[in-house]
Amino acid sequence: MLKRKTIGALMGLGAVAALAGAYSYAQSGSSRAPRLDTATIDRGRVISKVTASGSLSATVTVQVGSQVSGRVQDIRVDYNSTVHKGDLLAKIDPQLFEAADAQAKANFAAAQGNLTKSQVQTVESDQQYRRAQELFDQQLIATADLDTARTTAEAARAQVVASKGAVEQARAALHQAEVNLAYTDIFSPTDGVVISRNVDVGQTVAASLQAPTLFVIAADLRKMQVDTSVAEADIGRLRDGMDASFTVDAYPGQTFRGTVRQVRNAPQTVQNVVTYDAVIDVDNAALKLKPGMTANVMLVAAERDDVLRVPNAALRFRPSEDVAAALGITAPTPAPRERRGGREEASSRRRVFALDASGKLRAVPVTIGVSDGRLTEVADGALAAGDRVVVDASMPGATTTAANALPGVPRRVF
Numbered sequence: 001m002l003k004r005k006t007i008g009a010l011m012g013l014g015a016v017a018a019l020a021g022a023y024s025y026a027q028s029g030s031s032r033a034p035r036l037d038t039a040t041i042d043r044g045r046v047i048s049k050v051t052a053s054g055s056l057s058a059t060v061t062v063q064v065g066s067q068v069s070g071r072v073q074d075i076r077v078d079y080n081s082t083v084h085k086g087d088l089l090a091k092i093d094p095q096l097f098e099a100a101d102a103q104a105k106a107n108f109a110a111a112q113g114n115l116t117k118s119q120v121q122t123v124e125s126d127q128q129y130r131r132a133q134e135l136f137d138q139q140l141i142a143t144a145d146l147d148t149a150r151t152t153a154e155a156a157r158a159q160v161v162a163s164k165g166a167v168e169q170a171r172a173a174l175h176q177a178e179v180n181l182a183y184t185d186i187f188s189p190t191d192g193v194v195i196s197r198n199v200d201v202g203q204t205v206a207a208s209l210q211a212p213t214l215f216v217i218a219a220d221l222r223k224m225q226v227d228t229s230v231a232e233a234d235i236g237r238l239r240d241g242m243d244a245s246f247t248v249d250a251y252p253g254q255t256f257r258g259t260v261r262q263v264r265n266a267p268q269t270v271q272n273v274v275t276y277d278a279v280i281d282v283d284n285a286a287l288k289l290k291p292g293m294t295a296n297v298m299l300v301a302a303e304r305d306d307v308l309r310v311p312n313a314a315l316r317f318r319p320s321e322d323v324a325a326a327l328g329i330t331a332p333t334p335a336p337r338e339r340r341g342g343r344e345e346a347s348s349r350r351r352v353f354a355l356d357a358s359g360k361l362r363a364v365p366v367t368i369g370v371s372d373g374r375l376t377e378v379a380d381g382a383l384a385a386g387d388r389v390v391v392d393a394s395m396p397g398a399t400t401t402a403a404n405a406l407p408g409v410p411r412r413v414f
Contacts, residue, residue: 034323037392038355039311043385046309046377048302048370050237052278054228056248056293058218059281062190065211067183068092072203077215079197083188089215090199092184097177104170104177111170115163122156129153192217195291218291224284226258226295229268229275237301238263244280246295251288258282260299302370308378313391314352315368315376323393327361353390354383361390 070092077089132149135141196216199205205212226246230238242260247253258280268275280297282289319327354364366381383389 034319034326034393034395036355036361036390038388039314039391041308041310041378041383041385041387041389043306044309044375046304046307046370046375047300047372048237049372050230050234050299050301052228052230052234052297052299054226054246054278054280054295054297056224056226056282056289056295057291058192058195058221059223059225060190060192060219061195061291062192062217062219063213064089064186064189064215064217065213066092066186066205066207067211068097068180069205069207070094070096070184072199072201072205075197075199075201077194077197079194081194082192083194083217084191085188087188088185089188089194090186092186092205094181094184097181097184101174101177101181104174108167108170108174111163111167115160115167118156118159118163122153122160125149125153125156186214188217190217190219192219193221195221221287221291222284224282224289224291225261226280226282226297228278228280228295228297230263230278232267232274232276234301235263235276235278238278238299242299242301244297244299246280246297248289248293248295250290250293256282256289256295304370304377307369308383308385309375310352310366310368310378310383310389311391312371312374312376314389315350317353317390317392319353319390319393322395326395329361329363348379352381352383355388355390364389 072090073093074091075089076087076091077083083089129149129152132141132146136143136146194215195218197214198212198216199214205214226244238260240260240262244258244260245255246258247255260278261281262279264277264279266277268277278299319329348368349365350368351363351365353361356362364382366383367379369377369379371377
């Protein structure tokens with residue numbers, strides 16, 4: 001009797017274990033459904049922007065140097081001084097140059113005196129030669145005396161030519177001395193504002209190798225420019241005449257406007273990063289902006305209003321093999337690529353995964369347009385505002401793909 005009770009108890013425990021196992025299996029089977037993160041497609045504005053940094057400078061900047069070496073005797077201007085073309089900015093001590101000019105004048109006078117002397121000697125030697133010729137015709141002197149007179153006359157004429165050359169050399173030296181003396185006065189070559197002064201009174205400047213820069217003059221601070229460093233990946237989106245806006249640290253919260261004047265072709269390579277200079281003209285009528293300020297620039301490469309927008313995470317989403325198997329779909333291949341200009345580029349044809357009214361997942365081919373880095377225009381495709389698209393999917397226990405997680409995109413999880 002006891003044996004029968006023991007057998008019945010064991011059978012009861014086995015049935016309970018079987019039911020628990022079946023329940024556990026059912027629960028584990030249902031938990032294998034993938035977790036889908038979705039976002040809702042809407043309509044709105046998409047702005048494609050190019051950001052860069054740069055520095056402000058005057059449109060025309062003139063460096064004023066010294067053509068001669070010497071000690072600075074006087075300075076007539078300072079920082080922020082307004083100057084006009086021809087104004088005296090500074091003066092180099094002229095004593096040595098005045099002495100050189102006086103010496104050059106004396107040398108020139110001496111050369112002119114030598115020329116006059118040579119001319120007088122030429123007249124005298126010509127007269128002697130004519131008298132010798134007359135005496136020779138009368139057979140009163142020897143042939144050797146006639147030859148001597150002829151040679152003396154020719155030498156005198158040659159000396160006149162040499163004296164004329166010496167006069168021209170002395171004149172050139174005098175002109176150089178006068179020019180050097182004039183260079184001791186340093187004048188402004190343009191109208192503008194002095195933005196830099198690099199010398200003080202008593203300082204010696206040396207112009208033997210290159211002209212030292214004494215002053216920097218900005219022609220007109222009401223017209224300025226921003227020289228930006230644009231990455232080579234973005235330079236193809238820029239064009240002359242584009243609108244630009246920028247901010248500076250000196251005026252937080254204030255936005256300044258400008259226009260792209262030129263995209264220069266000269267590359268600048270720093271640590272293997274290639275950038276190009278996009279020059280932006282800026283109106284500075286209020287004189288708030290100053291040379292050297294750092295500008296954070298934003299350029300609008302393209303803009304679309306009231307277009308269908310899809311999150312970029314939905315365009316990047318590709319279900320893994322286990323997610324595709326659980327959903328009963330085929331894992332898609334990577335986005336197609338087109339060949340342009342001898343290289344491959346990503347095609348504008350993409351594919352997103354949308355949920356229909358019944359909750360079934362379907363692949364929808366789309367053609368994309370402008371993107372702002374977070375949302376992308378849907379130029380063509382079987383999508384409408386309000387449709388839900390998948391931005392990420394994972395199996396239970398798996399970690400959500402970090403690459404598809406995008407802050408600021410509304411999403412639903414089911």
